[in-house]
Amino acid sequence: MKTYLFLPIALLMASPALAQMQRDPAAALANADADGDGVTTREEFRQSRAARFDKADRNHDGVVSHDDFKRLARFRPDAVERLDALIAEADADHDGRLTRDELARAPMPMFDRADADQDGRVTQAELAAFKARVAALRDQR
Secondary structure: OOHHHHHHHHHOOOHHHHHHHHHOOOHHHHHOOOOOOOOEEHHHHHHHHHHHHHHHOOOOOOEEEHHHHHHHHHHOHHHHHHHHHHHHHHOOOOOOEEEHHHHHHOOOHHHHHHOOOOOOEEOHHHHHHHHHHHHHHHHHO
16 A cells, blocks of 8 residues: 555645644644544544545535645645545545545555554554654655
């Protein structure tokens, strides 16, 4: 599975959230902790992705596609190219549109990488370690 599969929904969020995700890709994990107990479960992360889908479907047609980001295309064509590529990674039927069902069935590699002990929960310690790994990768660029 490609390293960037976790990004489609991160990139589909509103612009302030998008900027935050580009600075800190682990923010999606931290923000998914719905009950505020300091632990993000797989189900909390899944529900958070579903909620972001609703925000990303700007034209309310039930899918996320290039059509939802026409304004972005005018100002940031490079971002739209990345967005289209990332949608394609989760687009199971390859129609250029990401449905709610496709998103629900899509793997969650970011969660899996952060969940070091594979217990279905990302603790604060695991999140901190994940952030450190991301920062180290950025430093290598």
